[in-house]
Amino acid sequence: MRAGRIKGTEVILNDYFLLLLGLYFLVGVFPQALLLFTAVAWHEFCHVLAASRRGWQVTGVELFPFGGVARLCRPGGRGFMEDVADEALIALAGPAGSFLLALATSPVFLIIDGVPAWFHFFHQANIILGLFNLWPGLPLDGGRIFRAWQARRAGLYRATLAGVYGGYTLAFLLGAGSIIGFIYRLTDLQGLVLGLFIYYTARQEGETAPYMFWQDFWRQRAKRAIKGEQVPAGKIFWLAADPGLTLARVARFFSPHSFNLVAVVGREGRLEGILTETEIMQTLLEQGNSTIGELLRK
Structure with missing residues (x-):
């Protein structure tokens, strides 16, 4: 669902995110849902800020329960391999922002006795959000950092596939853990739904890998031609x-x-x-x- 536009950047709320907000409302914990929304929005804002500082154009932001996806346009005249350092920095900005917000709110626990439960939830949500996104699998931030690190050694295509497999692994762990926890009445099936979602989005990342390879191939060729070099x-x-x-x-x-x-x-x-x-x-x-x-x- 399109939530609006901020300075030319379209903000979209993912359907699963809206479903989670609705479930929180039905079970009577809607304030926690709003706090989760705030944590995710802050996390994604840090991505947008880092991208803008690096000269990337941000055309849209889609918010998920575990973070978000910023639709970025690379600066002109550059190839994917030249952008891997920027991609790593932009991806790292999200978890760093979540940890920073958690750190900034930590002194409250020392100053105030009997901190409200909602504040505990907000503090923990930022920590979990930051840690979860550091997993080295696509489409999470950690997967993009991992891909940027691997791309210089193994190439963009292989690095992307490795990140996709990391996403598949996380999806399997979440799904299996959720099913086992549900059988023993320890957890609900939210982990299974999230695992399926991560698997689906990781698969999409894998499907775009060949196109990324060819685009980078031709960009580098064009760059040599502009310099007057013959190929x-x-x-x-x-x-x-x-x-x-x-x-x-x-x-x-x-x-x-x-x-x-x-x-x-x-x-x-x-x-x-x-x-x-x-x-x-x-x-x-x-x-x-x-x-x-x-x-x-x-």
């Missing part, structure tokens, strides 16, 4: 591939700084042929994914 400019990057490998898998190893040639090597070690990056990418775009061997036979 290939005499520089060739060779890859050796088995005929059974798919085109998409081979393309993930292409270098954007060179012209890529793929030597197709059979099981007996014989050279079966050579494919150019143009042939592979054109086939991917026009005919979809197939194997290297199938393209070579065509």
Whole structure:
């Protein structure tokens, strides 16, 4: 649900978030729901503030029970690999803001005797929100920090998949723990619902990974062209591939700084042929994914 617009930034309340607010209202703890909303909004505001400070444009914010997602536009003329440090800082700002708010409210417990229950809830909500979001799995903040750290070593695509698997792991733990707790009458099934939601959003992150790879590939190519550098400019990057490998898998190893040639090597070690990056990418775009061997036979 669209809640409004603040200085050009659209604020959206996720359906699950609204459902949780409704459940809190039915069980008579609506004030806690408002406090949770405040904690989540503050958490996301810290993301927005950090993004703005780094020169990123914030077009929208969607609030979830465990945090939120800020829809950001990267500064022009930059690739994904150049933005990983910024992404890590922006992601870290949310948990840092939650911990800071919890720390700022801590002296109240020393000054005032008999602190109200709602204040305890607000203080604990910020701590839990910060800790929960540090899990190294997408779509959580910790997953984005983990991806930024891994991207420089393993590449953006592999780092994204690793973050997705981290999200899957958390979803499984939440779901299994919720079911076991429900069987033994220790908890309700909110953890299962949250686990399913995290699994779904992590899967979406995984589906966008190939597009992120190709966008970064072409951005780096365009950046070299703007500088007046020629690609290939005499520089060739060779890859050796088995005929059974798919085109998409081979393309993930292409270098954007060179012209890529793929030597197709059979099981007996014989050279079966050579494919150019143009042939592979054109086939991917026009005919979809197939194997290297199938393209070579065509």
